[in-house]
Amino acid sequence: MKNIKILALFTLSFLAFSCGSNSDKKSSGFSLVTSEKTAEYKLGEEVQVSLKNSKNKEIDSVSFFFEGERLSAENNGRSARFKLQDYKVGNQQIEADIYAEGEKQEITKTIKVLSNKAPVSYTYNIINTYPHDQDAYTQGLEFHNDTLYESTGQYGSSSLRKVNLETGEVLNKISLDDQYFGEGLTILNNKIYQLTWREGEGLVYNLDDFEKTGTFAYNQSEEGWGLCNDGEKLYKSDGTEKIWILNPETLAEETYIQPAHHLGLSSKLNELEWVNGKIYANTYQKDGVAIINPESGIIEGVIDFRGLREKVTQHAKLDVLNGIAYNPNTDRLYVTGKNWDKIFEVEIVEK
Known part of the structure; x- marks a missing residue:
């Protein structure tokens, strides 16, 4: 049950x-x-x-x-x-x-x-809480060398940010052109890759100074949602049942997996994060995160984050859970949401 x-x-x-x-x-x-x-x-x-x-x-x-x-x-x-x-x-x-x-x-x-097995059910314990910009409509969240990077959305206010986790201070920020709705991001080989929603292209920046160096087309998918990498390849969600696997050189969508459990396929997988060889993905407008095998697409686990949204300041623009960041140097996991004023460091425990 x-x-x-x-x-x-x-x-x-x-x-x-x-x-x-x-x-x-x-x-x-x-x-x-x-x-x-x-x-x-x-x-x-x-x-x-x-x-x-x-x-x-x-x-x-x-x-x-x-x-x-x-x-x-x-x-x-x-x-x-x-x-x-x-x-x-x-x-x-x-x-x-x-x-x-x-x-x-x-x-x-x-x-x-x-899949022939039901996913393992997990819940969470809150280990620590950190301040987060309440105006940030979080779309992507990722650590690189212990520093937090964030992509935010909404037309006219989308941005790319470098953030101090401890204080919530925005250390560096650039705003996207008004025609772009920012989505997921990932960092690979000293480059930041940021998706846009319905504009059909991703943006590429230098990691050090946020200088925009290029763009890439989505090719087979129509939208950009979440993005992560395994150190070699990029993985991109687009709101459908597919997670696309991108060529790291050309950024072309070469193949895909279709996340599924024992009852059916899952769609609307949004923010992606690579965690110890698995893809963590939250479902848009839901309080759960799927743990996905990147080889087979099997959803091996589901984390129940219900109750977390009630622990942030309630206000008119408060939106859904979105934003997963794993720091491999400390083996710690962090989650937040759209227009949440807190980032939570969490421990995942089996139910």
Whole structure:
């Protein structure tokens, strides 16, 4: 029951898809059929996929693939079965290459892969409290060499900041142009990367002096939400069920994970933070933080931060939880929110 209750903190995105899934290939007469009508599976379960040949074409050969791996065929090459082990969760595609009557046909079918375990439920203890600018609409928060950096949002008041954690003093600040709505940030190789919301581009700065040195396009996604890095690659959320993985040189969105637990996929993942090999992500307008495996997308844990918002000064502009910062030098975690006048140092404990 604990896990079910804590999962209510998250907005689940149960994405619809067609069981036929070959809308652009209907004229071919071929489609893929799975053993489960809903095409929803959990890790560890077996998937059986068969080729349906509604036009009774003469088939020379069929090859089945899942996540780029060729599957062993059976039933005279007309079907395949495989076990969902060590695969990514999310909406994944089964592919089939069909050679029939002198032509090659390529068809796909989408299945939803979920975790076979409920996330571990966590709560928090407050270790310390620090002052925070109440006017800061916090979008991104990150430590670098024990110094706190912050991105704030809202059109006309978005900014990039360097902040003294102990006092709340803003040590350096630049304002974004009015057409930008600031979002998440991360620091890698002495560069600050800051997202904008709907402007379709991210901003790049020198770490030392906040000099803007360039921009980068989002390519495949439409919006910018959260940003973090693992020391090599950048991870970007966009409000959908995807967390994009960016090339560190070109900043192109090359691939993605789709965070999911045992009940479904999660969307609206906002602020991201890299913590001891995992991605911590809060869900926009919720009081929970997901702990995500960056390789598989599995949501391994959920932290319940309910009650924290009530511990800050209540005022008209007070908004939701947003802002996660981990200091790897001290192994301490900090959280805040939009227009909160406090940053909380917290200890995460299992329920």
